[in-house]
Amino acid sequence: MAAKNTAARSDRDRKPDAGPVGLPAGAPKLDRLIHERLRLGILSALSVNESLTFNELKKLLDTTDGNLSVHARKLEEAGYIGCAKSFEGRMPRTDYRLTAAGKRALERYLDHMEALIRAMRER
Secondary structure (H helix, E strand, C coil): CHHHHHHHHHHHHCCCCCCCCCCCCCCCCCCHHHHCHHHHHHHHHHHCCCCEEHHHHHHHHCCCHHHHHHHHHHHHHCCCEEEEEEEECCEEEEEEEECHHHHHHHHHHHHHHHHHHHHHHHC
C-alpha cells in the first residue's frame, strides 16, 4: 500500500506540462469518415485522378473487393464520391469520381492535419 501512496504523491507533486496541444480557434473538426485509412486512400487517389475504376482502386490500395465496396459505399452515401455503373462488353464496370463536396471535405481534413502538425512543431 505504501507504494500506491508514493505513486499518488509523486503524480500530485509533478509539475504540470504545457497541457494538451490545441488547435487555433475556428479550426475545422476532424472528419471521422475520412480519417479511416482506406477511405482517406480512396479520396486521395480520386483527388489526383479524374476517375478510377473499382479494379484500379482495389489494386492501388491493395485491398479486397468487400473492403473496398464497404468503404466506397460510405463515402458515396456521404456525397464525397460519385459512382457510375456500366458494362464493358459483358463485364460490369464501376467508375468512381470525387465530388465537389468530397474535394471540400478532403481539403478541410488536410487543413486540420496541417494545423495539428504546426501545433506540435511549435510546442
